[in-house]
Amino acid sequence: MALTWTRREPSLRLAGAPAPAGAGDDILERLLRQVARGDEQAFADLYQRVAAAVFGLVSKVVRNPAQSEEVTQEVFVELWRTAPRFDPARGSARSWIMTCAHRRAVDRVRSAESAARRDDLAGRRDQGRPYDEVVEQVESSLEREHVRRSLKALTALQREAVVLAYYGGHTHREIAELLGVPQGTVKTRLRDGLIRLRDHLGVEA
Numbered sequence: 001m002a003l004t005w006t007r008r009e010p011s012l013r014l015a016g017a018p019a020p021a022g023a024g025d026d027i028l029e030r031l032l033r034q035v036a037r038g039d040e041q042a043f044a045d046l047y048q049r050v051a052a053a054v055f056g057l058v059s060k061v062v063r064n065p066a067q068s069e070e071v072t073q074e075v076f077v078e079l080w081r082t083a084p085r086f087d088p089a090r091g092s093a094r095s096w097i098m099t100c101a102h103r104r105a106v107d108r109v110r111s112a113e114s115a116a117r118r119d120d121l122a123g124r125r126d127q128g129r130p131y132d133e134v135v136e137q138v139e140s141s142l143e144r145e146h147v148r149r150s151l152k153a154l155t156a157l158q159r160e161a162v163v164l165a166y167y168g169g170h171t172h173r174e175i176a177e178l179l180g181v182p183q184g185t186v187k188t189r190l191r192d193g194l195i196r197l198r199d200h201l202g203v204e205a
Contacts, residue, residue: 025093025094028046028049028050028092028094028097029086031043032046032079032086033086035079035080035083036083047076050094051072051076053094054075054076054097054098055069055072057098057102058071058075058105061108061109062109067108067112071104072101075100078100082100118182158189158193158196160189161179161186162189162197165190172187
């Protein structure tokens with residue numbers, strides 16, 4: 001059965017009421033067995049019992065509140081899909097759930113760090129003298145209006161990068177986020193666009 005229970009609590013900090021006195025891990029094990037059979041109500045009950053604990057653990061690893069909520073939702077999607085794999089002989093239900101949460105949180109942190117390193121390396125590769133020299137030539141030799149009239153000589157991709165940088169005042173990182181491309185790609189578009197502007201307006205290299 002496909003997962004259809006997708007209700008999102010307003011804040012996972014408040015989600016999941018504490019388990020009543022006397023409620024032990026056997027209840028979580030029973031709920032997991034029911035979830036493994038596709039019982040959506042059992043899944044909702046499981047969420048209410050452990051969501052706060054899962055969110056708390058994820059928050060300690062991820063730190064960012066919004067990302068912590070996303071990871072917590074991912075944990076419960078994974079629990080829905082993998083509940084049949086739970087084996088009480090190998091550990092408690094709570095331990096199994098929290099191990100899943102910790103693994104997801106660590107994966108998110110590693111993914112974010114990897115993306116940051118890729119962006120940094122891409123930016124470093126594109127920081128060369130030719131690019132810097134072209135920027136200086138265009139900015140020192142051309143008035144803004146002349147550049148504006150010459151933008152039609154650029155490709156659409158080059159033009160949007162130049163406009164966002166020099167008329168929108170956006171940083172390379174902001175442009176990358178707006179266009180949904182790596183920072184290295186943004187710098188390449190800017191470099192090529194500025195070179196084309198220089199050539200179009202007859203600025204000497």
